Amino acid sequence: MMEPYHNNSFPNSKSFLKAGLVFLMSALFFGLVAALQYVLPGIGKEVFSFEKLRPLHVSSAVFWILMTAMGTVLTFLQEIKPFPNTTHRLVKIQFYLFEISFVSILVSYCFGVFGGREYWEFHPIFSIPIVIGWGIFLVNFLTNNKTLKNQPVYVWMWTTGVVFFLFTYIESNLWLIPGIGNRLIQDMTIQWKSYGSMVGAWNMLIYGSSIYLMDKIAGNQKYSQSNMAFGLYFLGLFNLMFNWGHHIYTLPTASYTHIIAYGVSMTELFILGRIIYLWRKSLTFDRKHKHIQAYWFLYAADIWVFINLGLAIAMSIPALNLYMHGTHIIVAHTMGTTIGINTMLLLSFAYDVLGKKQAEIKISTNFKTAFLVTNISLSLFFISLIIAGVLKSYWQFNNPDSSYTLMLNTLRPYFYVFFVSGLSLVFGFMLLIIPLFKSK
Amino acid sequence: MSTYPWKLSVFLSLIVLFLLYSAVLYCREYKEVLPADVLAQDGKMIWQQKNCVSCHQLYGLGGHLGPDLTNVYGKKGEPYIKAFLQSGTTVMPNYHLTENEMQALISFLKYTSSTGISDPNSFTKHNDGTISQ
Numbered sequence: 001m002m003e004p005y006h007n008n009s010f011p012n013s014k015s016f017l018k019a020g021l022v023f024l025m026s027a028l029f030f031g032l033v034a035a036l037q038y039v040l041p042g043i044g045k046e047v048f049s050f051e052k053l054r055p056l057h058v059s060s061a062v063f064w065i066l067m068t069a070m071g072t073v074l075t076f077l078q079e080i081k082p083f084p085n086t087t088h089r090l091v092k093i094q095f096y097l098f099e100i101s102f103v104s105i106l107v108s109y110c111f112g113v114f115g116g117r118e119y120w121e122f123h124p125i126f127s128i129p130i131v132i133g134w135g136i137f138l139v140n141f142l143t144n145n146k147t148l149k150n151q152p153v154y155v156w157m158w159t160t161g162v163v164f165f166l167f168t169y170i171e172s173n174l175w176l177i178p179g180i181g182n183r184l185i186q187d188m189t190i191q192w193k194s195y196g197s198m199v200g201a202w203n204m205l206i207y208g209s210s211i212y213l214m215d216k217i218a219g220n221q222k223y224s225q226s227n228m229a230f231g232l233y234f235l236g237l238f239n240l241m242f243n244w245g246h247h248i249y250t251l252p253t254a255s256y257t258h259i260i261a262y263g264v265s266m267t268e269l270f271i272l273g274r275i276i277y278l279w280r281k282s283l284t285f286d287r288k289h290k291h292i293q294a295y296w297f298l299y300a301a302d303i304w305v306f307i308n309l310g311l312a313i314a315m316s317i318p319a320l321n322l323y324m325h326g327t328h329i330i331v332a333h334t335m336g337t338t339i340g341i342n343t344m345l346l347l348s349f350a351y352d353v354l355g356k357k358q359a360e361i362k363i364s365t366n367f368k369t370a371f372l373v374t375n376i377s378l379s380l381f382f383i384s385l386i387i388a389g390v391l392k393s394y395w396q397f398n399n400p401d402s403s404y405t406l407m408l409n410t411l412r413p414y415f416y417v418f419f420v421s422g423l424s425l426v427f428g429f430m431l432l433i434i435p436l437f438k439s440k
Numbered sequence: 441m442s443t444y445p446w447k448l449s450v451f452l453s454l455i456v457l458f459l460l461y462s463a464v465l466y467c468r469e470y471k472e473v474l475p476a477d478v479l480a481q482d483g484k485m486i487w488q489q490k491n492c493v494s495c496h497q498l499y500g501l502g503g504h505l506g507p508d509l510t511n512v513y514g515k516k517g518e519p520y521i522k523a524f525l526q527s528g529t530t531v532m533p534n535y536h537l538t539e540n541e542m543q544a545l546i547s548f549l550k551y552t553s554s555t556g557i558s559d560p561n562s563f564t565k566h567n568d569g570t571i572s573q
Contacts, residue, residue, distance in 0.1 A: 037505060042530040049533050050505050051491035116488025118502050148451075149444050156451075174466070182475040182484070184555050186468070188499065193465065227443070234450055241458040249571065250563070251499045252556035254468060260461075262570065319565040326500030326508060326560075392504075396560055404507040405530070 011095040012088070013078060016071025017350050019099055020064050021433050024343070026106070027060035028426045035422050038415040041408075055109050055121055062120050063102045065342055069205040070098070070137055072349040073158050076212050077144050087140050094140065097133035101126050117175075117191065127173055134166050152215070152224035153233050157208030160237060164201035168194045189253040196244025203342070204240070210298060210345050213352055217295060232271065239264055246316040250325055258318065265316030268309060293355055293367060297348035300375055304340025307382075308333060326396070328411075329389030332382050339378055339425075347432060354436045366431060374428030380421035388414040476551045483548025486541055495532065499558045505531055510558035513549040521546055 034053035036043055074091060077083070083091070105122040108114075115121035141162045145155055172194035175181040180190060215224050223229050245261025311333050314320050324330060388411045395407045476484060487493070495505040502508075506529075512521060525542050528534035537545070556573075563571045 037531065045531060045533050050503070050531065051494040054494040054503060055491065114489060114491035116491045116493060118493045121491070121493075148448065150442075156447075171462070179475075180466075182481045184476065184484075184498075184552060188501065189465065192501070193462070230443075230447060234454070237451075237454055241454060242461065247501070248499070250558060250560065251501075252573070254465070257465070259570070317569045318571040319569045322560045322563055322565065322571055326497055326558075328504060331504065400559060400561065408505075 011092055011099075013071050013074035013091060014353060015095055016067045016074065016098075017353055018437065019095075020066075020068030020071060020346070021350065021436060023060045023063040023067060023102065024429070025433060027057055027064055028429055030057040030060060032419075032422055032426055035415075035419045038408075039412065039419045051114070052109050052112065055114065056106060058119055059102075059105055059109070059122060061338060065202055065206070065338075065346065067098060067102070068346040068350065069161075069202055069209070070094075072209045072346070072353065073162075073205055074140065075349075075353050076209060077141070077158075081144060083140075083144060087143055090136050090140050094133050094136040097129045097136070101129040101133070117172075120172075120195065124173060124176060127169070131166070131169065134162075134169065138162050138166060152211075152221050153229040154208040154212045154215075154224055156230075156233055157204045157211070157236075160240075161201050161204030161208065164204070164240065165198060168198040168201055172198065185251060185253050188251055189248065189257065192247045192251075193244050193257075196247055197240055200236070200240030200244075204236070206342055206345050207236070209349055210301070213294060213348060214298065216352075217292060217298075232274075235267055235270065239268060243268075243316070246321065249318045249321050262316060262318055265313065268313055268316070271309060294348040294352040296367075296371055297344045297351065300371070301341050301344035301348070304336060304344060304378075308336045308341060311336070323393045323397070324389065327389035327392040328385045329393070332385035332389060335385065336378075336382050340382070343429075350436055370428050370431030372428075373424060374432065377421045377425035377428055381418060381425055384414045384417040384421060388418070476548065479544050479547040480551040481548075483544035483546070483551075486537075486545050487548055490535055497558075498552055499556070500560075508558055509549060509552070510556070511553045513546070514553040518546050518550075521549060 030053055033048070034050060034057050037045075037050050037053070105126050108123060108126075113123050115123050141158065145151070145159065148156055148159065172191065174190050174194075175187050181187055211224050211229070215221050242264040243261050245257040246265050249258050249261075311329075315324050315330070315333065391411055391414070392407065395402070395410075399407075475481075492509075493502040495503040497503065497508040498510050500508060522542060524532070525537055525545065526534070563573050565571055
C-alpha cells in the first residue's frame, strides 16, 4: 500500500515564490554591481567584467519573474480547485528542473560560458531542461483546466501565457539552425519576434493573476467575466502576436513587419484612453483596501502601467522611435516595466500567498516606509535613465563621430543618480522581501 | 446567450493568423542579405561566446557600455578594430584572442557592415510617423 501523500511537503507551489524572491535578491545585487561599471569604469573588469555581470543581473530578473509567475498560477489554481496527487508530484519535478537549471545558468556565467544572445542569454544546452520543465507546467495546467467554456478571463490569459511561452521559447532557439543563424538580419528578426512575444506571454500569466487577485479582494467576478475584460484580453493577445516589430524599426528586414507593428501598437491607445477615463477611479485608494498589503502593490503597478504604456506608445511611432532606439530611454522603459509593473504585481502575489492573512494585517510603519522608498527611488532611477537617454540621442544625431567614451563622460552625473537611486531601491526592496521568508 | 463561441472564434482566428505570419517570416528568402561566409560565421560564434552584445549593439540592439559596431568595419577599417581587440580599453578586458579568432571577428564585423546602415541619421522621417532609408 502506498504511503499517504503529503501535498504540502517541500517543494510545493509556494516554494516557487520563495525561490523567485531569492532570484530577485540576486538580480538586485548583480544589477547594483553592474551599475558600478557606469560610475567607476573598468572596476574589477578582469574578474567580473560587464559581459558576466549583465547576464547575471538580467537572467536573475527573468528567473524571478518566471518562478514567481509559475508559483502564483499554481497556487491560485489550487485555490480554485485542489490538485490531484499526480499534479503535486509533477509540481515537485517541475520545481527541481527549473531550480537546478536556473542556478546552473548563473554559475555558468561565472565561468564565462555564454549564449551571447540579446537579452536573455545562456548556453543553449540549458534549453533542454527548461523546455521539459515548461512542458510539465503545461501538463499540470491543462490537467486542472480542461475547458475554456464559461471560464473567467484570467483562465484564458493563463492558458495563453503557458502555451505561448513554450512556442516563443522554442522559436528563440531557431538560430541554432544554420540557414537562420548565419543570416544576421533573419536571425535578429526572429530573435526579436520570439522575445517580444515571450515577454507578452509571461505578462499574460502575471496580468491574469492580478485580475484573479483583484476578484479575490473585491469578492466577486464582475470584472473577470465582463465583455470589457475579454475585449482587453483579445487586444493584448493581438499585440503579443503582432506588435514585436517595434523593437526593430531600424533593422533592414521586411518592411511589412514594421508597418504591422506600428499599426497594431497604436491599438494600445485604447488601453491608455481607458486608463485615463478611469483615472480618478483607479487612483481612489479605497479605505477598505488600505489594510491589504497586496493591494498597495496593485495600486503602485497601476501608476507605473500608465507611465510605461505612454512611453511604449511613443516608442512605437517609428519617427519617434528613431530618437529613442539604442539609448537609455529604452533601458528606462525596460526597468520601468520590469520593476514598476511586473515586480510590483509579483510582490502583490507574494504578499497574498506568503504574507500574513488579511485578518491579522495591520500595515506596519516599516512596510509603508519600504514601499515609499522603493517607489520614490524607482522614480529617480527612471528619470535619470530618461535624461541620459535624451543626451545620448542628441549625441547620436548631432555628434555621432566623436568619441563614445567622451559621450559617456557627459552622462556620468546622471549615472551617479542612477546608481544612488538603485542603491536605495535595493534597500527598499530588501525591507519588503525579508519578512516574506518568515512565513511557513 | 453564451458568448463562448464568439470568444473561441476570435481566439482561434488570431492563432491561425499568428501561425501564418510566423511561417511567412521563417520561409522568407532574404535575397538582399547573403549568408555570412564560413570565417564570418566563426566570428559570429566568437561574438556570442564572448557575449560582446552585453556591451555593444548591432542595429541599436544590445548593451550601452560600448559603441554600436554594425558599421564599424565600413567606417573605421580593420586596423582600428584589431587595435581594440589586441589591447582592450579602460572598460573592456583584453580577451587574449588568437590571430585566427581576431580575423574571424573582423570578418563578422565586415559582414554586419554589408547588411545595412544603423546610423539613425540615415533615415528619413515622414509625416505619417513612418521612416525610410
